[in-house]
Amino acid sequence: MSTSLPILEVQHLRKVYKSTVAVNDVSLQVIEGTCLGLLGPNGAGKTTTIEIIEDIIPPTSGEIRYRGKPRAQSFREEVGIQFQHTSLLNYLSVLETLKTFAKLFTDPEELDFLIEKCQLQPILERRNNKLSGGQQQRLLLALALINKPNLVFLDEPSTGLDPQARRNLWGIVEEIKAEGKTIILTTHSMEEAEHLCDRVAIMDQGDIIADGSPAELIERYCGQGTIFLPGNFDTRILTSLPYRWLKEHNRIRIEGDDIHAIIGRLSGMNADLTGMSIGAANLEDVFIRLTGRQLRD
DSSP states (O other), X not given: OOOSSEEEEEEEEEEEETTEEEEEEEEEEEETTOEEEEEOOTTSSHHHHXXXXXXXXXXXXXXXXXXXXXXXXXXXXXXXXXXXXXXXXXXXXXHHHHHHHHTTSSSOOOHHHHXXXXXXXXXXXXXXXXXXXXXXXXXXXXXXXXXXXSEEEEESTXXXXXXXXXXXXXXXXXXXXXXXXXEEEXXXXXXXXXXXXXXXXXXXXXXXXXXXXXXXXHHHHHTTEEXXXXXXXXGGGGGGSSOEEEEETTEEEEXXXXXXXXXXXXHXXXXXXXXXXXXXXXXXXXXXXHHOSXXXX
């Protein structure tokens, strides 16, 4: 359960590589017992931000406080990290891998608990190089939990998984959060962020450009929803209207705060609205509005 107190505070974080500013004055708080999603397009600075918070790389400037104090040497032992790509010894079995990692800590989690939590029982004797994507992600999640962390970092945990494996992993993450653990999640899946995160911070060009719960961000930036028109719609009509629109694949997306007003304006111009549909706004709509390069004003 959340205590409404920050377990982690990031203050004016900055990272500069020669003349390139990767992270520019990022500040955020992570409330204990919640899931924070850090989102952003490629090159936004989220990976660098996370690696600094994880104490993998040093910041150029800024401060990170864990439980109200600067991170101590023990910080790395107290957090769990599931990297997006981790190389495991090919010819060790899942059980052998768990036992090996458990020996790295003085007070590891009970392996039976992890095996049940991450649904590893059917694959305990299988070698690491014979695991499917979903099986490997469940093993990596177990390894991230093996030191009984209260703060867990998940770096794009469901990348490359099929829908069933992805939903299965989400269920495990929800159970972890229900135990009171705090999660920081990076993902390119807006559906994943909307499903798992209590709060999301969207980064672009090294800065946090939006911060709030998924519902708050959807209401703040997308209003009532989105209008979709067939791809063969005459977009010349749209250029004279004060609405944001995007042509994607075989349809045209129109965004605005008042859907009824948009439809009224289009109808008043005798636009052919055959095939029009209206969709409820979601976090992906927020992301595209804030970071999309193709949206037109």
